[in-house]
Amino acid sequence: ALVLAAAAGGARGGVMAAHGAMLADPTLSEAAMAGVGRGLSAGVAWQEAIAEQVAVLLSSGDRRIAERADDLRDLERHVLAALAGLPIEGPSVPVGAILVAEDLLPSQVAALDAGVVAGIALVKGGPTSHAAILAAGMGLPMAVAFGDPLAALEDGRIIILDADRGLIDPEPDADAQVQARETIARRKAEMEAARAAQGPCRMADGTRIEMFANLGSVADAEAAVAEGAEGCGLLRTEFLFLERATAPTRDEQARDYQAIADALGDRPMIVRLLDVGGDKPAPYMDLPVEENPALGLRGIRVSLADPQLLEDQIGAILAVRQPCRIMAPMVASLSELEAVRAVVERQGGHLGHRAEVGVMIETPAAAISADILARKADFFSIGTNDLTQYTLAMDRGNAAVAAGVDGLHPAVLRLIGTTCDGAAKHDTPVGVCGSLAADRLAVPILLGLGVTELSVPPARVAAIKALVGKLDLARCRTVAGEAMELPSAAAVRAHITQMLQEIGA
Ligand code: PEP
Ligand code: MG
Numbered sequence: 001a002l003v004l005a006a007a008a009g010g011a012r013g014g015v016m017a018a019h020g021a022m023l024a025d026p027t028l029s030e031a032a033m034a035g036v037g038r039g040l041s042a043g044v045a046w047q048e049a050i051a052e053q054v055a056v057l058l059s060s061g062d063r064r065i066a067e068r069a070d071d072l073r074d075l076e077r078h079v080l081a082a083l084a085g086l087p088i089e090g091p092s093v094p095v096g097a098i099l100v101a102e103d104l105l106p107s108q109v110a111a112l113d114a115g116v117v118a119g120i121a122l123v124k125g126g127p128t129s130h131a132a133i134l135a136a137g138m139g140l141p142m143a144v145a146f147g148d149p150l151a152a153l154e155d156g157r158i159i160i161l162d163a164d165r166g167l168i169d170p171e172p173d174a175d176a177q178v179q180a181r182e183t184i185a186r187r188k189a190e191m192e193a194a195r196a197a198q199g200p201c202r203m204a205d206g207t208r209i210e211m212f213a214n215l216g217s218v219a220d221a222e223a224a225v226a227e228g229a230e231g232c233g234l235l236r237t238e239f240l241f242l243e244r245a246t247a248p249t250r251d252e253q254a255r256d257y258q259a260i261a262d263a264l265g266d267r268p269m270i271v272r273l274l275d276v277g278g279d280k281p282a283p284y285m286d287l288p289v290e291e292n293p294a295l296g297l298r299g300i301r302v303s304l305a306d307p308q309l310l311e312d313q314i315g316a317i318l319a320v321r322q323p324c325r326i327m328a329p330m331v332a333s334l335s336e337l338e339a340v341r342a343v344v345e346r347q348g349g350h351l352g353h354r355a356e357v358g359v360m361i362e363t364p365a366a367a368i369s370a371d372i373l374a375r376k377a378d379f380f381s382i383g384t385n386d387l388t389q390y391t392l393a394m395d396r397g398n399a400a401v402a403a404g405v406d407g408l409h410p411a412v413l414r415l416i417g418t419t420c421d422g423a424a425k426h427d428t429p430v431g432v433c434g435s436l437a438a439d440r441l442a443v444p445i446l447l448g449l450g451v452t453e454l455s456v457p458p459a460r461v462a463a464i465k466a467l468v469g470k471l472d473l474a475r476c477r478t479v480a481g482e483a484m485e486l487p488s489a490a491a492v493r494a495h496i497t498q499m500l501q502e503i504g505a
Pocket of ligand 2: 329
């Protein structure tokens with residue numbers, strides 16, 4: 001698995017590396033060896049060891065942790081194949097096909113060639129599963145949770161998958177097919193033009209929009225630069241902290257941040273402080289088991305509860321030669337920003353420089369009090385994934401409510417609008433780094449509400465840059481106002497679909 005990780009890089013490499021770390025976990029190997037000691041065959045002992053760990057994950061009561069059981073099942077399959085001397089086969093898919101499946105394991109998605117598969121539609125699946133995050137990172141259109149009607153489709157049938165709207169047309173007529181093919185060809189050409197274009201991202205009327213990328217590794221940073229990203233709007237530092245037995249030291253962190261900054265050249269980099277807890281457990285941190293993890297010790301609350309952790313991470317970020325911006329996740333109150341700023345100033349004082357400190361707007365509290373936070377924040381970045389789950393009171397990892405978790409719900413849009421209005425009072429710039437930034441139907445609204453920076457997975461940079469180039473700010477303001485008056489996310493999606501059709505985007 002580790003060899004695969006090195007070859008894959010980026011999000012794919014991340015999954016492989018996670019599998020490698022699971023494989024290295026002595027709990028698994030010791031259980032398997034004990035089984036062999038009891039006279040079981042290696043394969044059966046391995047299956048039993050995996051089953052035990054899957055049971056532990058499923059009993060956590062948190063669906064996002066439970067989804068990680070998929071990774072273990074995946075690992076089970078790989079090791080069994082290796083024991084039997086069989087090759088590990090991904091699904092074989094004809095060029096340009098839409099892959100329809102009950103569900104997909106992360107390594108099955110990682111094994112797909114984004115140049116071959118046109119898209120993925122799943123009968124089951126969750127929007128935040130590892131497989132979905134991987135597909136997004138690879139730029140593969142994917143929609144989930146279609147249920148039985150999808151399962152009933154026979155192989156080889158021509159269907160249209162509209163991942164923007166989460167729709168499938170199972171029987172498109174000739175006109176619909178021609179139109180879909182034209183749209184695909186046009187978007188591909190626009191993406192290629194955006195990739196080739198020099199110069200900063202601008203709207204059709206000349207308004208400057210910063211086009212940043214979300215990163216988790218050096219490979220991501222290299223991919224983002226190749227795609228034309230102008231900087232990093234979200235460095236997810238969790239990758240350094242998860243899947244290991246002890247916390248990374250300050251020096252280790254500094255080396256990793258420096259390597260990513262070097263891959264970005266002199267482009268700006270926003271580093272997010274550690275966002276663990278709840279759905280992202282780090283075993284050595286000894287975080288409590290909570291009844292409501294999403295409402296518990298997570299994000300900046302973890303760092304504030306462990307001052308040494310915060311000091312080390314901020315010290316490591318400030319040690320990077322290029323100046324980084326520092327961003328706090330899951331902020332609900334001004335005091336949290338002030339506490340982070342105090343550490344930055346103290347550590348920065350030693351090093352002789354001042355770093356910008358910003359806030360992620362992920363809680364309704366932060367959005368509603370954006371004008372208060374803006375007095376002290378250098379920038380905002382809206383985490384629409386969490387803002388959506390907390391606004392709608394729908395767990396982003398719960399498949400039972402997955403269909404309702406849509407950031408284009410008018411309530412979420414209104415909070416984004418409130419955030420931008422509050423920020424404007426103090427000239428605080430607002431970006432979006434949650435998945436709405438990479439959603440074609442959300443972009444006109446976000447820009448219309450006053451967002452000036454979008455941070456998306458590297459594979460989406462060119463497509464979103466091309467889209468921004470077709471939009472006019474005045475028109476975006478009008479549709480944003482209209483969208484906030486609509487009754488549902490579905491109505492908003494239909495409205496923006498029509499607007500984009502009218503402008504030929
Ligand atoms: C978000 O919540 O939108 C976000 C960008 O953070 P994460 O998805 O890492 O929680
Ligand atoms: Mg978040």
